[in-house]
Amino acid sequence: MSDKLAIRQHAVKKACDSYNDLMDEVIRLSDVLEAVGNGIARPTGLSVARYQVLAAVEAEAAPVVTIASQLGHTRQSVQRVADLLVDDGLACYRPNPAHQRAKLLEATPSGHTALHRMQAAYEDLALRTTDGLDLERLELARQTLIELRHRLRSELT
Template identity: 70%
Template sequence: MCGKPARRQHVVNNGDRACDAYSALIDQVGSLANVVEAIGNGIARPTGQSLARWQVLAEVEQEAAPVGAIAGRLGHTRQAVQRVADLLVEDELACYRPNPAHQRAKLLEVTPTGRAVLHRMQTAYTQLALRTTEGLDAERLHLARETLRELQRRLESELP
């Protein structure tokens, strides 16, 4: 495996075309992730929320779930998601209800107020998506996604 740069570090070419292209892509993905986070927080801010709160609300929009399951789907620690979930409950955007499958792992559920806030963020996101995808070929976007998915699968196989 070729060496990859640390996040936010610029790529150094090593002469292997695939490795150089891979390194440049990883660098670009890191830059894109920073922009996506800033945009997400910008969309969420007018509703008094953050990207983290938006993500947790979206995870329980269709079906209540335990915090551990939400954390697993988002790729975050259970403790981090628990803090966000507790804040959502405190602000009455979500609530906990008993979990018939597990006595201690309560289910987080979005409230009607939370659903309205989530809808406002989703509407703003849809408008952004329409603007930023105008003129782009959907097939190229699908190919980019599949390429990123394959790289993720390969990198995950490298994890200890």
């Protein structure tokens, strides 16, 4: 085997190993984020899923299909969460002038209160977990994840 081929094979293996290691860490981080998020959400009457849906309508009411698209979730999963928010009085449905059947989901005053409590808890969490971290490295990590997300999304077409 030529030296060039051996060097190329080593580089390919190293890239694959680095990619796999990063994806493993992203999955582990996602699991921890969900657990910690649900822990800090519990006192607010929310969960991470409820928070995401409620935050999507914080400023403006929207149909469930639009919220699902923004969050990258299925309409059915967002519909289920939206219905739970409505059942708990944190959101309500109102008529949609643009579409008779696709009602608009809107946060209620109780929903806004829960959302603001959750946002304050997340800010505290962010301050605790970023204390002492180099913010430039944190931004570089964010940009790298964005680039990987775009590249992976292009694989879906």
